Amino acid sequence: xxxxxxxxxxxxxxxxxxxxxxxxxxxxxxxxxxxxxxxxxxxxxxxxxxxxxxxxxxxxxxxxxxxxxxxxxxxxxxxxxxxxxxxxxxxxxxxxxxxxxxxxxxxxxxxxxxxxxxxxxxxxxxxxxxxxxxxxxxxxxxxxxxxxxxxxxxxxxxxxxxxxxxxxxxxxxxxxxxxxxxxxxxxxxxxxxxxxxxxxxxxxxxxxxxxxxxxxxxxxxxxxxxxxxxxxxxxxxx
Ligand SMILES: [Zn+2]
Numbered sequence: 001x002x003x004x005x006x007x008x009x010x011x012x013x014x015x016x017x018x019x020x021x022x023x024x025x026x027x028x029x030x031x032x033x034x035x036x037x038x039x040x041x042x043x044x045x046x047x048x049x050x051x052x053x054x055x056x057x058x059x060x061x062x063x064x065x066x067x068x069x070x071x072x073x074x075x076x077x078x079x080x081x082x083x084x085x086x087x088x089x090x091x092x093x094x095x096x097x098x099x100x101x102x103x104x105x106x107x108x109x110x111x112x113x114x115x116x117x118x119x120x121x122x123x124x125x126x127x128x129x130x131x132x133x134x135x136x137x138x139x140x141x142x143x144x145x146x147x148x149x150x151x152x153x154x155x156x157x158x159x160x161x162x163x164x165x166x167x168x169x170x171x172x173x174x175x176x177x178x179x180x181x182x183x184x185x186x187x188x189x190x191x192x193x194x195x196x197x198x199x200x201x202x203x204x205x206x207x208x209x210x211x212x213x214x215x216x217x218x219x220x221x222x223x224x225x226x227x228x229x230x231x232x233x234x235x236x237x238x
Contacts, residue, residue, distance in 0.1 A: 004042065006049045013045060021048050023056070027228060030060035039154035075119035080108055082132070084184030091121065110226060126178070127160075133157050133181040136188075145191050148215055150199040157181075163225065165191045167198035174198075183226065190222035 012033040022035040036045055043202040049056070078089045087108040094111060098120075099141060101109045112121050134157055145151055153172040159179075160166070166175045174195040181186045193216045201208040212219050 003050065004046055006046060007053055009053075009060075011049055013042075015040075021045070021050070023052055023057055025059040025063070027063045029064070030063045034057055060079065071103060073118050073124070074110065074125060075094070080125070081182040082108070082129075083181070084187070087212075098124040129181040130157055130178055132170065133176070133178065133188075136185075137176070137233040140185075140189060140192055141196075144196055144215075148196050148200070150196050151197070152196070165195045169199060169202050172199060187222050187226045190216060190219050190226070 002015070004011050004013055008031060008134045012031065013031065014035045016035050018035060020037070020196050021040065024035075025031070026033065027178050032051065033048075034045060047134050071081075074089065074091065076089060076091045079086050081087070082102065085105075087102065088106060090107045090109050092104075092111045093114045093116070095113055096111065098113065098116075099111045102110075103198075110121060110125060112124055118170060125203055137155065141152065141155060151172070152174055155166050155176065155179050158175045159175045160175070164177045164180065167173070174192075176188075176191060176195070184238050194212070197208060197211045197215065200211055216222070
């Protein structure tokens, strides 16, 4: 791989048969890559990188912040995402049944018992995420089942490390990753469509792509968006 260094940032340079220079910063490490037409020389690439330095640094900083935020302690002031929106966590300690409430479209009030541990606070939040996601699924799965013309026998929400969803064709069963509770609804729908389409086609082959294009033409955008959220895992499949 060809590389240049600009302002202490190493940039991978890929020469291709393309029209324009493309610049990208990738999570989770903030790797920078420039794809360039064959005709552009190193000096021009360097000048291009310098002109975009502000943009590069901004995105690298975002990824660094995101990576830091994946380690949650469930204390007041942390950012937590629900259905694609960011909220500030506000932890309230009191001796009553734990609960979670969204307030003023800005805060997540997390009510937990006095002296609760990180694990206990996390468990309350996880249960709440699961419940919210499960409440939304019947309508969404029902909608897409009738559009696609398939029917599942059952579906479940699971905590999975490496997959957004899975489909067992023989059992007509789909599993959806609990993490999807934090993502925008169109990302959740994209995964539902992906898993339901697997009932028609088990492999990620041409036929599968044709079906995806038919039912959810913008699916690649959702895929890209979902992949931007990949922070702590390298190899997400679905
Ligand atoms: Zn798949």
